Amino acid sequence: MFKALADEGRRQLLDALRERNGQSLQELCELLPDLTRQGVTKHLRILEDANLVVTVKRGRHKLHYLNPVPINEIAERWLSNYERDKLRALSALKAALEES
Amino acid sequence: MFKALADEGRRQLLDALRERNGQSLQELCELLPDLTRQGVTKHLRILEDANLVVTVKRGRHKLHYLNPVPINEIAERWLSNYERDKLRALSALKAALEES
DNA sequence: ACAATAGGCAACTAAAAGGTTGCCTGTCAA
DNA sequence: TTGACAGGCAACCTTTTAGTTGCCTATTGT
Structure with missing residues (x-):
């Protein structure tokens, strides 16, 4: 897919x-x-x-x-996981970059 | 990507x-x-x-x-296009199947 | 200082993806 | 009914991708 x-x-x-x-x-x-x-x-x-x-x-x-169904599933299942952690990942990234 | x-x-x-x-x-x-x-x-x-x-x-x-940024872009730009047409595509699909 | 740890680079091999050609089957229209 | 159109199938070639091995560099802890 x-x-x-x-x-x-x-x-x-x-x-x-x-x-x-x-x-x-x-x-x-x-x-x-x-x-x-x-x-x-x-x-x-x-x-x-x-x-x-x-x-x-x-x-x-x-x-x-x-067929719009599977592409919809991808959007909901997989990408939303990353959406959820978006801000957290961003701040971790920022912290790591600043520390170096 | x-x-x-x-x-x-x-x-x-x-x-x-x-x-x-x-x-x-x-x-x-x-x-x-x-x-x-x-x-x-x-x-x-x-x-x-x-x-x-x-x-x-x-x-x-x-x-x-x-890096959550690009995956976010994909979700917003590409998938949302398909989201928008979800219902339309579904009904077209249904119509085509019923007609045969 | 130096052995062990963490990682990088390059060459090579194996497998998969992308694309083509040639030919065959089914459907429609005159 | 036959010629043209729409598509399917299979063999083949080429390029890319995935993975390995072997060796080299840099950092760290003792």
Whole structure:
């Protein structure tokens, strides 16, 4: 999941779906002109495995939808832990720097 | 930055520093017993490059401090974009699934 | 002073990620 | 019904990343 987010191209794909949900592979390929169709497919596959994107086959098109649930979980579970300790960490950092 | 977070070992290091800030390399090595000292060093280097960890040399020890600022930025800038669209994406997803 | 401790640097290896090409399958429209 | 379009699959190559080993430097305690 963090790994899926660790690639700029994949983040761009997510951004594209955020702008317009339900795009086909073709459409998404136009957004990453430096990659071949298969390259984009692989990235979408990773996003799908990470459950960040959900697909629906409609005829000969495969539509891609953003799944907001897991990214929400990350925000709540992992990042909030660090939010909670933000001020404490900052003051410890400051103290350590001043002491030297 | 996302890349730095994309490794379980590095996340463990961050967690360790969150529990107790200002640990030395030695101490952090004990937390990842499967890795050699140099392995841990490399991970810490990556966290440092991503500005997630700040270090202070004190005598022959190098103390590692969690830097809460960038992780906070990620939470605010990137994730909040997706938070904002959470409900919209969910309903689009639902509609697409029902239509098929 | 010097042995032990804490860490840094560089070269090397192994594994994983990113990307491509070639070909195959299914669907639609004329 | 057949040609064009949308996509899938598998093999392959290249680059990056993760990890190791070996050796070097600096600090500290006795």
